[in-house]
Amino acid sequence: MFGARKMTGGDCLIETLIEWGVDTIFGLPGDGINGIMEALRTRQDKIKFIQVRHEEAAAFMACGYAKFTGKLGVCLATSGPGGIHLLNGLYDAKLDGQPVLAITGMQFHDLLQTHSQQDIELDKVFQDVAVYSARVMGTTHVRAVTNLACNKALTFRGVSHITFPVDFQTGEMDFEHDTSKRNVHGHIQPVESEVRMGAPEEFLTAAAQLIKDCKRPVILAGRGALGATDELIALADKIGAPIVKALLGKAVVPDDHPLTTGGIGLLGTRPSQEAIEKCDLLILVGTSFPYIEFYPTPGDAKCIQIELDRSRIGLRYPVDVALNGDSRTILSSLIPKVLKKENRHFLESAQRGMDDWRKDMIKMATREEMPMKPQVAAWELGKRLPENAIVSCDSGTNTTWWARHIPAKRGQMHTVSGTLASMACGMPYAIAAAVAFPDRLSVAFVGDGGFTMLMSEFITCVKYQLNIKIVIVKNNSLGLIKWEQMVFLGNPEFACDLQPIDFAKFAEACGARGYTINRPEECASIYDEALSYKGPVLIEAVVDPNEPPMPAKITVAQAMHFAESLARGEPDRLNIAITASKAGLRQMI
Numbered sequence: 001m002f003g004a005r006k007m008t009g010g011d012c013l014i015e016t017l018i019e020w021g022v023d024t025i026f027g028l029p030g031d032g033i034n035g036i037m038e039a040l041r042t043r044q045d046k047i048k049f050i051q052v053r054h055e056e057a058a059a060f061m062a063c064g065y066a067k068f069t070g071k072l073g074v075c076l077a078t079s080g081p082g083g084i085h086l087l088n089g090l091y092d093a094k095l096d097g098q099p100v101l102a103i104t105g106m107q108f109h110d111l112l113q114t115h116s117q118q119d120i121e122l123d124k125v126f127q128d129v130a131v132y133s134a135r136v137m138g139t140t141h142v143r144a145v146t147n148l149a150c151n152k153a154l155t156f157r158g159v160s161h162i163t164f165p166v167d168f169q170t171g172e173m174d175f176e177h178d179t180s181k182r183n184v185h186g187h188i189q190p191v192e193s194e195v196r197m198g199a200p201e202e203f204l205t206a207a208a209q210l211i212k213d214c215k216r217p218v219i220l221a222g223r224g225a226l227g228a229t230d231e232l233i234a235l236a237d238k239i240g241a242p243i244v245k246a247l248l249g250k251a252v253v254p255d256d257h258p259l260t261t262g263g264i265g266l267l268g269t270r271p272s273q274e275a276i277e278k279c280d281l282l283i284l285v286g287t288s289f290p291y292i293e294f295y296p297t298p299g300d301a302k303c304i305q306i307e308l309d310r311s312r313i314g315l316r317y318p319v320d321v322a323l324n325g326d327s328r329t330i331l332s333s334l335i336p337k338v339l340k341k342e343n344r345h346f347l348e349s350a351q352r353g354m355d356d357w358r359k360d361m362i363k364m365a366t367r368e369e370m371p372m373k374p375q376v377a378a379w380e381l382g383k384r385l386p387e388n389a390i391v392s393c394d395s396g397t398n399t400t401w402w403a404r405h406i407p408a409k410r411g412q413m414h415t416v417s418g419t420l421a422s423m424a425c426g427m428p429y430a431i432a433a434a435v436a437f438p439d440r441l442s443v444a445f446v447g448d449g450g451f452t453m454l455m456s457e458f459i460t461c462v463k464y465q466l467n468i469k470i471v472i473v474k475n476n477s478l479g480l481i482k483w484e485q486m487v488f489l490g491n492p493e494f495a496c497d498l499q500p501i502d503f504a505k506f507a508e509a510c511g512a513r514g515y516t517i518n519r520p521e522e523c524a525s526i527y528d529e530a531l532s533y534k535g536p537v538l539i540e541a542v543v544d545p546n547e548p549p550m551p552a553k554i555t556v557a558q559a560m561h562f563a564e565s566l567a568r569g570e571p572d573r574l575n576i577a578i579t580a581s582k583a584g585l586r587q588m589i
Helices: 009-019 031-041 055-069 081-085 087-095 139-156 166-170 201-213 229-239 247-252 270-278 327-337 345-365 374-384 397-405 426-436 448-453 455-463 479-487 503-509 520-532 556-567 573-582
Strands: 024-027 048-051 073-077 100-106 130-135 159-165 217-221 243-245 260-263 281-285 302-307 321-324 390-393 413-415 442-447 468-474 513-517 537-542
Touching (some): 009 166, 031 100, 055 081, 073 081, 081 100, 087 100, 100 166, 139 159, 139 166, 201 302, 217 270, 229 243, 247 397, 260 397, 374 442, 390 426, 426 448, 448 455, 448 468, 455 503, 503 513
Parallel strands (some): 024 048, 217 281, 281 302, 390 413
């Protein structure tokens, strides 16, 4: 009972979420969820509601919240179009394995499937994205459905969805008269648990034997190893293995650590790619890195996979020993069984390659010519970020500069839309981080294309006075698409130019601080001033649109496609050719 009225369906929903430890919900009000909004209004001391400007952003925020906290991320949208808007952010959560609960409104229950306004059966719409999608069938159904939705999302690290007819949200709960005869009141109770599975002894022994027999081991670590930094370093040091990092595992080991060769894939490093190509044992730790062309050729290397999700074992590469469980738990059990390798030639070769790579990256990031290079904007920012900073990146050419030129320091958190690779995720992620950790600096490193998709959410930063810094790599282009058209297909770019926006003035119009960096020598003073300000800041870094985000090792086909695109009439072919030449990519032209 709440005062003179009984608990409503909306009250029951929010009370159950609070029991599950939910303290924040991202969403946008609407008449299809007014009963839920009233339940939130009356519980503002227990649970925060963060108002967004677009439901897609709410879903991205819920995903980012889950990534940064490890807890259940929750988003809320009204019926019909509001719920549909959530889908992109929810697919981001699904593909990156994050526990998210989406709550949507629905038309009055007795008007469903009668062509009423916003009469969309969202439980059916969400069936592909969700591990659990349910329609509330009455007020006494709410607790059981909510409990199961939270449990499923956390257990399977995926998306759960509840859609809630609007009349059930405000309907009072009457267990004496409304409950079916088989539904015993009180049979549901939220129970949180933590998965810490360990591998059988014989499997650990088999893995240790493979490590003993190999000469060129490599560890490929991903997001599932983010809580096992010390254990990863201990294993790598004991067996003389370079640690290669999938993009979502960027923060698993600091980028300046001598045992890592950095990333892999199109945005990775040359030493990482060479180590993977030459290894005779691949140890996968908490990753199902999706680009199978960057793995060893099947049969060239043995493989040990440490993975919590059984369905992902053997997904990318043939596995000789599977260790199903939490990365930290498994590594802690495996390390004592492994003999220390005295031969460290393979590791030392990778380290020499990484020393050269780092020198090349610093050279690229300290160029002073104009137009300013995007690497400069990334490098100068990265140098200034504190060890507890939380860095969110968007999808585009900016992802390349983040991956290579903003080093992950120990204590920092970094993330990106890893598998969906969706544009527009960067700022919503950063908002979620700032809400979850108000005492830490939250930074979004984004491109102008991705930022403008959900740029209204900068107003959300201002509304809640978040300690957030948005750095926009401004090249007035859909840069990655432009280079994909040229290098992957050999076509001249088409429809990639963007109408310029003065983002600094936009920030000021929103009530925040805005800065513009035009020249390399301006980076230090502007970053220092912007980062020292406690509140929302937007910084646009105007960069060379013709700077190529090239892979660590350029294939013959890529070089041929690039040359073909210039020959076929690429609009800015002269400047692109000059920039590529200066960047040391003469083999491309």
